[in-house]
Amino acid sequence: MLDFGAVALEWGSLLTQAIVFLLLLLAVRKFAMGPIVAVMEKRRQHIESEITTAERSRKEAEALLAEQRRVLDEARLEAKSIIDRATKQASDEAAKIVADAQAAAERLKADASAELAREVEKAKAELRDQMTGLSVLLASKIIEKELDEATQKATVDKFLAQVGDRL
Amino acid sequence: MHYSLRFEWLGMVFDISTIIAIVVTALIVLFFCIGMTRNLTSGVPGGRQNVMEWIVDFVTGITKSYIEPKKAAGFVSLALTLFLYIFIGNQLGLLFNVNTAIHNDPVEKQYVSDTVKDMLTLSTTEEAKKEKLAKLEEEINDPHGHGASIGWWKSPTATPSVTFALALVVLLYAHYLGMKKSFGGWLKHTFLNPIHILEEFIIKPLTLPLRLFGNIFAGEVLIAFLLSVGIFGSIPLFLWLGYSVFVGSVQAFIFTTLAMVYISQQVNDQH
Numbered sequence: 001m002l003d004f005g006a007v008a009l010e011w012g013s014l015l016t017q018a019i020v021f022l023l024l025l026l027a028v029r030k031f032a033m034g035p036i037v038a039v040m041e042k043r044r045q046h047i048e049s050e051i052t053t054a055e056r057s058r059k060e061a062e063a064l065l066a067e068q069r070r071v072l073d074e075a076r077l078e079a080k081s082i083i084d085r086a087t088k089q090a091s092d093e094a095a096k097i098v099a100d101a102q103a104a105a106e107r108l109k110a111d112a113s114a115e116l117a118r119e120v121e122k123a124k125a126e127l128r129d130q131m132t133g134l135s136v137l138l139a140s141k142i143i144e145k146e147l148d149e150a151t152q153k154a155t156v157d158k159f160l161a162q163v164g165d166r167l
Numbered sequence: 168m169h170y171s172l173r174f175e176w177l178g179m180v181f182d183i184s185t186i187i188a189i190v191v192t193a194l195i196v197l198f199f200c201i202g203m204t205r206n207l208t209s210g211v212p213g214g215r216q217n218v219m220e221w222i223v224d225f226v227t228g229i230t231k232s233y234i235e236p237k238k239a240a241g242f243v244s245l246a247l248t249l250f251l252y253i254f255i256g257n258q259l260g261l262l263f264n265v266n267t268a269i270h271n272d273p274v275e276k277q278y279v280s281d282t283v284k285d286m287l288t289l290s291t292t293e294e295a296k297k298e299k300l301a302k303l304e305e306e307i308n309d310p311h312g313h314g315a316s317i318g319w320w321k322s323p324t325a326t327p328s329v330t331f332a333l334a335l336v337v338l339l340y341a342h343y344l345g346m347k348k349s350f351g352g353w354l355k356h357t358f359l360n361p362i363h364i365l366e367e368f369i370i371k372p373l374t375l376p377l378r379l380f381g382n383i384f385a386g387e388v389l390i391a392f393l394l395s396v397g398i399f400g401s402i403p404l405f406l407w408l409g410y411s412v413f414v415g416s417v418q419a420f421i422f423t424t425l426a427m428v429y430i431s432q433q434v435n436d437q438h
Contacts, residue, residue, distance in 0.1 A: 002291070003290055003291045003292075003295060007327055007384070008180075008182075008327070008328075009327050009328050009331060010173065010179070010180040010181065010182050010185070010328045011179040011180060011328075012175075012176060012177075012179035012180050012181030012182075013180070013181055013182045013185045013186060013189075013326065013328035013329065013332075014328040014329070014331055014332040014335075015179060015332070016181065016185075016186050016189060016332075017185075017189050017323070017328060017329045017332035017333065018332040018333075018335065018336055020189050020190065020193045021193070021248070021252065021332065021333060021336055022336065023193070024193045024196060024197060024248055024252065025244065025245060025248045027197055027200075028196070028197065028200045028244060028247065028248045028251075029244040029248075031197075031200065031201050031204070032200035032201055032203070032204045032219075033200075033223070033243065033244045033247060035204050035207050036204045036207060036216075036219055036220065036223055037223070037240075037243070039207040039208065039209045039216075040209075040220060040223070042209040043209040043210075046209060
């Protein structure tokens, strides 16, 4: 024991402290540091694996997104081509319908004018017949009994034929 | 100053108040460490586990700043125990005092026994013992005085035996590590340069424990003085107690840091 009055170095206290400290060190290492270091290490590994997983998931998601985008673009293109085709088909059909309708109308018109011409011709012939009768009637009224009807008719017919040609 | 009870066993002197302080501090550290590490989870840590993990991270930081990273993990337990023991030990003496007074009472016919007197005055030399005994007799026989005051409670680190013990554990361990790593290297490093002999066997074993002891002991002496001043000492006492908490924390940090530095000098591959 080194003695300086109030301050003394006691070998017994020193040895006690050394032993108690070593025991404390062993106990702390066994009961506190072991578990907490294990837990912290486990968490470190957990976080590390989580980060790796997240990274992998992100890459997968990106690949999937690109795939989706590609498929969507394809679908859009396809839809566009379908619509284009449908539009073209519809307009073609419309044009065909209009052309058909026009052709039918033309035909109807042609039929109608032919009919008309025929009617006109028929009316002319009728008119000519009636005019012949009327002329004979008229002439016979004018000339009275001197002329027999048959001779008169022949004369008038001849005259009217000339008239008809000019008509 | 207070007297303390000492006894001699196997030729060594033991101080009872110091041993009480040592055992109580060690138990507090042990229960703190065990209590803080119950129900651990590797998920999100709760309050207690957060505190303990913060302390472990702090101590690991000290360890890793001096010892090579791949060797540092093995010294974290030592650093943590040293830090907590010194930190808690430094603060314990600030909390309260436990003193008992003894005196001879001629009226009641109660006298201090010779065994107690012997324990209170245990000394290295007969002269010193006689001197102390004379002073003790004077105090316990003074009918108007408070008798002789026996201190039961103090910071363990306010005792040189304790700080020397801690320093010797650290330094011997460091030398052991140096020898284990390379005995030739250790011999060369330690004995080839006279400055190193001085450093390893005189300077380190003296400065490491005396710095800690001096700071804490001086703090307690000043606290005892301010307590004896009375009412006028209360404001300085309050300030000094706050400062002592700071000093105690800093000294725990310094001791732990130096311990790691001394170990690193023995285990690191390049100096």
